[in-house]
Amino acid sequence: MSAETLTLSRAMNEGLRKAMENDPKVLIMGEDVGKLGGVFRVTDGLQKDFGEARVIDTPLAESGIVGTAIGLALRGYRPVCEIQFDGFVFPAFNQITTQLAKMRMRSLGTLELPVVIRIPCGGGIGAVEHHSESPEAYFTHTGGLRVVACSNPSDAYTMIQQAIECPDPVIFFEPKRRYWDKAPVDRDLSKAAPFDKAVVARPGEDVTVLAYGPMVKTSLEAAQADEQHSIEVIDVRSLNPLDEETILRSVRRTGRCVVVHEAPIFNGYGGELAARITEKCFYHLEAPVLRVGGFSTPYPPSRLEDHYLPDLDRVLDAVDRTFAW
Numbered sequence: 001m002s003a004e005t006l007t008l009s010r011a012m013n014e015g016l017r018k019a020m021e022n023d024p025k026v027l028i029m030g031e032d033v034g035k036l037g038g039v040f041r042v043t044d045g046l047q048k049d050f051g052e053a054r055v056i057d058t059p060l061a062e063s064g065i066v067g068t069a070i071g072l073a074l075r076g077y078r079p080v081c082e083i084q085f086d087g088f089v090f091p092a093f094n095q096i097t098t099q100l101a102k103m104r105m106r107s108l109g110t111l112e113l114p115v116v117i118r119i120p121c122g123g124g125i126g127a128v129e130h131h132s133e134s135p136e137a138y139f140t141h142t143g144g145l146r147v148v149a150c151s152n153p154s155d156a157y158t159m160i161q162q163a164i165e166c167p168d169p170v171i172f173f174e175p176k177r178r179y180w181d182k183a184p185v186d187r188d189l190s191k192a193a194p195f196d197k198a199v200v201a202r203p204g205e206d207v208t209v210l211a212y213g214p215m216v217k218t219s220l221e222a223a224q225a226d227e228q229h230s231i232e233v234i235d236v237r238s239l240n241p242l243d244e245e246t247i248l249r250s251v252r253r254t255g256r257c258v259v260v261h262e263a264p265i266f267n268g269y270g271g272e273l274a275a276r277i278t279e280k281c282f283y284h285l286e287a288p289v290l291r292v293g294g295f296s297t298p299y300p301p302s303r304l305e306d307h308y309l310p311d312l313d314r315v316l317d318a319v320d321r322t323f324a325w
Helices: 009-020 046-050 062-074 086-100 136-138 153-165 216-224 244-254 268-280 301-306 310-323
Strands: 004-009 025-029 053-057 077-080 116-121 148-151 170-175 182-185 199-202 206-209 233-236 238-239 257-264 291-295
Touching: 004 009, 004 153, 009 025, 009 046, 009 153, 009 170, 009 182, 025 062, 025 182, 046 053, 062 077, 062 086, 086 116, 086 136, 116 153, 136 148, 136 170, 136 238, 136 257, 136 268, 148 153, 153 170, 153 182, 199 216, 206 216, 206 244, 206 310, 216 257, 216 310, 233 244, 244 268, 257 268, 257 310, 268 291, 268 310, 291 310
Parallel strands: 025 053, 025 077, 077 116, 116 170, 148 170, 206 233, 206 257, 257 291
Antiparallel strands: 004 182, 148 238, 199 233
C-alpha cells in the first residue's frame, strides 16, 4: 500500500473514519464535531457518513461529555470525546481523574474503560490563553490514564486507531499548530510502532534531544541546523506509560540529554524525564540533563507567544550548554 501525503488533521480524520468503519461501537462526541466538523475540521464529513447517532454534537458541557462517555463505555461502546481546546478540559477534570482513571483498578480489572479524550494542545496559532495550553503533566500524574501525543500525520493516523482499540482510557494530545503540516502516511497498521513506544525521529551521536507533540518538529529543525553536533531526536510519543528502554539506550550512548516541551519548565513533564535519566544513566552522563520549555506564567497574548514558545535557538543554546561542562 503506497503512502499518501496528508495533513495531520486529514490523517486524524481518516484514522477516525477507519476506526468507525471497523467497529460500529465507536462513537464520536463533542462540541461542533458533527455538522461543523470540529473547529479544526478533524471530524469533517463523519456525521454525514455515519449519522447523528454515532457523531454527536453535544452541549457546551465538558463534564457532561466525559461523564456520558464513561457510561457509554461501561455499556460496551468505545466513545471518542473531542475537547475543543486544551484549556476547556478542566471542567471535565473531576470526571477524568476521579472516575475514568480509577474504575478499572477499582473493579480489579473486570471493567474496561475504552474512552479516548482528544485534546488539541499547545500554542502557535495566535489564540488566547485558554486555547493554547499544555496540560499533559496533570494527566501523566494521574495513575490509570494512558497519555500519548502524536507529532506528525503518519502517527496521527495510526495512533488514534490504536488508542480507540485500547481497553484503557487514553488522553490523546494533538499539536494544533501542526494540523496543517503535510507528510506521507502509510495506512498499513502492521508497520506502525506500538503507540506506547518512543521512536528515534533522527539518529545522532553527540546528544539526545527528547521531545513530543509540537516540539518534535522544532527539535528536528534544530538538529538539521546544528553543524557542530550530531543530535539524536527522540519522539517520546507515549508520556504514560513511558518507554524508558528507547530513551535510556540513547542517553547512555550519547552521554548528554536535552528535554524540550512547550509547557512551563517548573514542575513540567520534563522534570520527570530528567529525574529518571539522572537516576538510571548517572555514570554515563557527561553533563546535567537540561530542559527547554515555556515560562512559569499564564500563556501570554498572541503578540508575545513567539517569545514564550521554545524555538530553534533555545534548543540549540541548551545543546551548546551541555558541552560546557
